[in-house]
Amino acid sequence: MANMDVSLKEMMAIDGAIGAAVVDYSSGMALGTLGGSKDLDLQIAGAGNTEVVKAKLRTMESLGIQDTIEDILISLSGQYHLIRPISGRGGKGLFLYLALDRARANLAMARHSLRAIEDKLDI
Template identity: 40%
Template structure:
């Protein structure tokens, strides 16, 4: 089971990966970063993506129609944005305590494979060990 550094290294092995981070969406702080960052500033990118993630998580409209066996709304799993600069993927990580972190991947639009990246981020999020 990988820790933060190993998880980020594995993320960068994805075809077209430009940069990645593990971000706490409640504080906007990057818990770890690797590679490049849009705009060249990992901390600014972490704060901006955290604001976006918070919007997705806190608005139930994004979970409408998805319910579990207890008929409760399921949380958002991941979010992606297609931009001219590439794809931006956010994969939320469920934890035993507060589930306030996500993996962020900036993916080259020409070289990256969005479907593969989404599947790999899901796998990494499930195996990630946060201590």
């Protein structure tokens, strides 16, 4: 079991990582952040991506989809943004958020690493 600080450090160790956060999507508040830059305010990104998660959950409910979101990928010209809702051990209502430099990241490996980090995270 890893705590939030350890998990954020592991997220930032993923190749190409530029910012990481654990976000409560009921409030939009980032519970913890690491990295970021003047061009990537993780508090604002967490709040904005909360709306993405809520919209997808509402759409799934409207369509009657009885499934869970593994992750949401937003591809920008220079970055990948991964959103991974936490499914276990008291993490309901939280998601992992990872911004990656597209030129340095391996998307498949980043998704794999994020899944492993989620599995070890104890909130």
